[in-house]
Amino acid sequence: MLDFNFKSAINHINEGVVTWSSPSNIALIKYWGKKESQIPENPSISFTLNDCKTTTTLKYSKKEDVNHFSFEIYLDGEQKDDFKPKIETFFKRIEHYVPFLKEYHFTIETSNTFPHSSGIASSASGMSALALCVMSIEKALSETSSSEDEMSQSYFNKKASFLARLGSGSACRSIEGDLIVWGEHKEIKGSSDAYGIVYPYEVHDHFKNYQDTILLVDKGEKQVSSTVGHNLMHNHPFAKRRFEQAHEHMSKLIAILKTGDLDAFIEIVESEALTLHAMMMTSLPYFILMKPNTLEIINAIWAYRNRTKSKICFTLDAGANVHVLYPENEKDAVMEFINNELVVYCQNRHYISDQIGFGANQIQ
Numbered sequence: 602m603l604d605f606n607f608k609s610a611i612n613h614i615n616e617g618v619v620t621w622s623s624p625s626n627i628a629l630i631k632y633w634g635k636k637e638s639q640i641p642e643n644p645s646i647s648f649t650l651n652d653c654k655t656t657t658t659l660k661y662s663k664k665e666d667v668n669h670f671s672f673e674i675y676l677d678g679e680q681k682d683d684f685k686p687k688i689e690t691f692f693k694r695i696e697h698y699v700p701f702l703k704e705y706h707f708t709i710e711t712s713n714t715f716p717h718s719s720g721i722a723s724s725a726s727g728m729s730a731l732a733l734c735v736m737s738i739e740k741a742l743s744e745t746s747s748s749e750d751e752m753s754q755s756y757f758n759k760k761a762s763f764l765a766r767l768g769s770g771s772a773c774r775s776i777e778g779d780l781i782v783w784g785e786h787k788e789i790k791g792s793s794d795a796y797g798i799v800y801p802y803e804v805h806d807h808f809k810n811y812q813d814t815i816l817l818v819d820k821g822e823k824q825v826s827s828t829v830g831h832n833l834m835h836n837h838p839f840a841k842r843r844f845e846q847a848h849e850h851m852s853k854l855i856a857i858l859k860t861g862d863l864d865a866f867i868e869i870v871e872s873e874a875l876t877l878h879a880m881m882m883t884s885l886p887y888f889i890l891m892k893p894n895t896l897e898i899i900n901a902i903w904a905y906r907n908r909t910k911s912k913i914c915f916t917l918d919a920g921a922n923v924h925v926l927y928p929e930n931e932k933d934a935v936m937e938f939i940n941n942e943l944v945v946y947c948q949n950r951h952y953i954s955d956q957i958g959f960g961a962n963q964i965q
């Protein structure tokens with residue numbers, strides 16, 4: 602395991618500012634269930650979304666009192682005190698690895714490219730953007746002009762992913778690359794429970810620029826948070842089998858990604874989505890996050906696939922919205938189908954068109 606402890610602050614910096622933009626991601630094999638310290642119960646893999654991003658500017662200035670964290674947070678220019686507990690927890694969890702946090706006062710300014718009341722989770726893009734900002738400060742503090750002290754890009758990304766994981770598990774899959782694995786799997790070299798890695802094997806051209814149209818079925822806050830849902834996997838009657846299944850799905854997916862077998866891909870992706878929701882329905886207490894229109898959309902997708910032999914499929918995250926996934930060469934046909942038959946099931950007919958790709962970048 603890599604050593605992510607902070608080496609030493611060589612430079613004295615009184616104040617500074619850093620900005621990162623970081624993408625959201627959608628899991629094909631789902632992370633649902635975790636151990637202590639944000640360690641996943643099973644490996645997961647996700648597509649990175651090119652356009653759904655969070656941009657975060659972190660301003661930092663040295664303060665006298667080093668006994669507590671001090672920060673304020675703004676979303677689209679508006680102070681957001683209700684985000685504070687999550688950030689405080691994040692800072693507490695990462696403090697050991699970035700001990701300079703208490704030496705600064707932070708102003709966190711954040712905005713999303715997607716509407717914040719869209720029901721799209723911003724924790725992956727938000728926590729990864731913040732982790733990248735923190736890493737830029739670590740780099741500024743610890744690097745000198747001597748190449749000996751230079752922080753490698755690979756270390757920077759791995760530690761950023763490691764820190765992001767401690768903020769929100771899925772955030773560790775939003776640091777680099779367009780297909781990311783998080784969690785140890787015996788057939789994936791370099792895979793780790795501690796951080797995400799770029800999927801290291803061959804990926805067929807069928808998956809290049811894969812499209813994701815997110816149908817916004819319900820833009821409200823979800824009634825059950827992911828954190829609560831993960832916890833319900835403890836003592837869950839089907840947990841053990843589910844975690845094994847995720848490993849099996851990953852083994853199958855390695856071959857599918859190589860050969861480009863889209864029918865087999867669809868089977869795994871849809872099964873993972875429904876299994877995720879099945880776990881919610883069979884936990885105690887049980888709950889349902891899908892809405893009637895989620896099912897209408899799923900049925901319409903299946904009917905369209907039967908009718909046209911399209912390779913369209915769906916996946917779900919922990920909510921009612923549906924991610925419609927399809928190859929780039931079907932873009933026009935599927936968009937026509939969505940506009941004719943699926944938008945009626947979306948709240949205010951809203952959807953977000955995105956595609957797989959990597960859009961993280963440092964802005965300042």
Ligand code: DP6
Pocket residue numbers: 627628630631632633639645722724768769770771772827828831877918919
């Ligand atoms: C259903 O990463 O939001 O989207 O680690 O508690 O912050 P925490 O959970 P989170 O869980 C995401 C679960 C999921 C599946 C996935 O992205 O793999």
